[in-house]
Amino acid sequence: LAKTTQPISMDSYEGQEVNITCSHNNIATNDYITWYQQFPSQGPRFIIQGYKTKVTNEVASLFIPADRKSSTLSLPRVSLSDTAVYYCLVGFLSGSARQLTFGSGTQLTVLP
Amino acid sequence: SQTIHQWPATLVQPVGSPLSLECTVEGTSNPNLYWYRQAAGRGLQLLFYSVGIGQISSEVPQNLSASRPQDRQFILSSKKLLLSDSGFYLCAWRYSYNTEAFFGQGTRLTVV
Numbered sequence: 091l092a093k094t095t096q097p098i099s100m101d102s103y104e105g106q107e108v109n110i111t112c113s114h115n116n117i118a119t120n121d122y123i124t125w126y127q128q129f130p131s132q133g134p135r136f137i138i139q140g141y142k143t144k145v146t147n148e149v150a151s152l153f154i155p156a157d158r159k160s161s162t163l164s165l166p167r168v169s170l171s172d173t174a175v176y177y178c179l180v181g182f183l184s185g186s187a188r189q190l191t192f193g194s195g196t197q198l199t200v201l202p
Numbered sequence: 203s204q205t206i207h208q209w210p211a212t213l214v215q216p217v218g219s220p221l222s223l224e225c226t227v228e229g230t231s232n233p234n235l236y237w238y239r240q241a242a243g244r245g246l247q248l249l250f251y252s253v254g255i256g257q258i259s260s261e262v263p264q265n266l267s268a269s270r271p272q273d274r275q276f277i278l279s280s281k282k283l284l285l286s287d288s289g290f291y292l293c294a295w296r297y298s299y300n301t302e303a304f305f306g307q308g309t310r311l312t313v314v
Contacts, residue, residue, distance in 0.1 A: 177245075190303055
């Protein structure tokens with residue numbers, strides 16, 4: 091499984107765009123990139139997944155460069171309720187089941 | 203629609219006592235099932251995962267065991283709890299062909 095590296099923490103202000111970058115130098119050809127959000131005392135919640143280029147949904151955008159060795163989660167116009175831990179996961183799709191291993195995540199704190 | 207049930211929500215157990223946490227999934231068949239533990243202020247530690255009935259993979263050697271007696275039932279057990287077993291336990295499921303996982307509400311275990 092590809093190892094991921096994320097910043098431990100980030101601060102932002104309400105209304106700003108937040109970009110969280112994840113490094114995954116050993117990503118395999120068949121690996122996907124997925125991001126989760128976790129609030130205190132809750133289980134993580136799926137945000138977005140992608141394989142290459144750009145993916146956008148109602149919550150976030152995911153930018154993946156051509157070499158796929160990193161990815162950036164972009165949260166537009168964050169609010170206080172976006173304060174959470176964000177996890178980047180790589181490489182859990184295959185013909186058979188794969189592990190679902192979370193790294194340390196990035197603690198995002200949105201300030202008023 | 204699929205739902206995941208995990209109970210109890212909170213549990214206080216003395217050191218040396220047994221443990222049994224149950225997780226059930228509804229509305230799906232042949233899911234991949236996962237048990238995680240999260241210590242206070244830490245990331246999610248994958249404990250066990252299962253791709254089918256009776257098939258358990260252990261990620262971390264420890265005082266815990268898991269079983270999957272039925273397709274949609276995943277049980278986490280311990281014969282004798284340690285203080286270090288305290289934490290927030292989460293059960294999750296996903297389809298093997300999908301990156302989106304769904305988590306239960308978690309069990310807050312305190313070993314005293």
